Amino acid sequence: xxxxxxxxxxxxxxxxxxxxxxxxxxxxxxxxxxxxxxxxxxxxxxxxxxxxxxxxxxxxxxxxxxxxxxxxxxxxxxxxxxxxxxxxxxxxxxxxxxxxxxxxxxxxxxxxxxxxxxxxxxxxxxxxxxxxxxxxxxxxxxxxxxxxxxxxxxxxxxxxxxxxxxxxxxxxxxxxxx
Amino acid sequence: xxxxxxxxxxxxxxxxxxxxxxxxxxxxxxxxxxxxxxxxxxxxxxxxxxxxxxxxxxxxxxxxxxxxxxxxxxxxxxxxxxxxxxxxxxxxxxxxxxxxxxxxxxxxxxxxxxxxxxxxxxxxxxxxxxxxxxxxxxxxxxxxxxxxxxxxxxxxxxxxxxxxxxxxxxxxxxxxx
Numbered sequence: 001x002x003x004x005x006x007x008x009x010x011x012x013x014x015x016x017x018x019x020x021x022x023x024x025x026x027x028x029x030x031x032x033x034x035x036x037x038x039x040x041x042x043x044x045x046x047x048x049x050x051x052x053x054x055x056x057x058x059x060x061x062x063x064x065x066x067x068x069x070x071x072x073x074x075x076x077x078x079x080x081x082x083x084x085x086x087x088x089x090x091x092x093x094x095x096x097x098x099x100x101x102x103x104x105x106x107x108x109x110x111x112x113x114x115x116x117x118x119x120x121x122x123x124x125x126x127x128x129x130x131x132x133x134x135x136x137x138x139x140x141x142x143x144x145x146x147x148x149x150x151x152x153x154x155x156x157x158x159x160x161x162x163x164x165x166x167x168x169x170x171x172x173x174x175x176x177x178x
Numbered sequence: 179x180x181x182x183x184x185x186x187x188x189x190x191x192x193x194x195x196x197x198x199x200x201x202x203x204x205x206x207x208x209x210x211x212x213x214x215x216x217x218x219x220x221x222x223x224x225x226x227x228x229x230x231x232x233x234x235x236x237x238x239x240x241x242x243x244x245x246x247x248x249x250x251x252x253x254x255x256x257x258x259x260x261x262x263x264x265x266x267x268x269x270x271x272x273x274x275x276x277x278x279x280x281x282x283x284x285x286x287x288x289x290x291x292x293x294x295x296x297x298x299x300x301x302x303x304x305x306x307x308x309x310x311x312x313x314x315x316x317x318x319x320x321x322x323x324x325x326x327x328x329x330x331x332x333x334x335x336x337x338x339x340x341x342x343x344x345x346x347x348x349x350x351x352x353x354x355x
Contacts, residue, residue: 010320148195158333
């Protein structure tokens, strides 16, 4: 099993608290995909089409998008593409029969390592993204996002997907918790 | 059918907000998303679960009323506020509604706890420590800052909204915020 990250310290300054919460939830999230096979990673519950393979691919892409492409304006390519539909913006969730959880987890680890390096190179939470990220029809509508905004957003995005992952993993093998 | 609560200001519109503005805005966003997941659903729909998980939308709303009450009444302001739903006999009583408990009552309880929390956090510096030191807390003298409490509440709501996403979709097909 991947080791859990320690619980966030309770009386720390802003930046340290945000980074500790984000790391904590990265750990909770990726542990949901530990020790399951490619078939289990494709299991779905209820009426939802979410599964752990799609979620891990999604969060690898989210890390790369926000910290590399948006924050630093890099031209790193997207991790995933849909061979049947190059314009598919949900290619992370639309994997093929040969796609593996191992590849998804490896992509996620590499995106997270890169994200940590990029964040540590920014001295201030007031630093803003190199590109505007807004509604698809008007990306410049709200202007660039601060690193502060980005860290809070990543915490809630991970936490919500951890909620999805909780239900999936419990259905797969009964494993619950952080 | 009751009216559905409007979404608050989308935190997307505060790309350069300061710490307090951002944390309070993201927390408000998720409070309303959970409430919206629970509104406009039948009492039967509020009890749909996806076994083996025993979570239901009704249980989640009752749980978050307890969580708000615990953090902002008992810990942040040291108010003497006993639990609403759980007890020594059933420590997960919030997740165990009886046949006569209703979503209407649960939402009213959640809204009352949220109103109190909003009142005691408005304008308060983020380094402010919780007033109460729970005697049973595993770390002696464990008093988190308001900053920690707010970020914790955001992730707690967001995670339960992830549960609510799947429950609401299973109940009536509704998705999204």
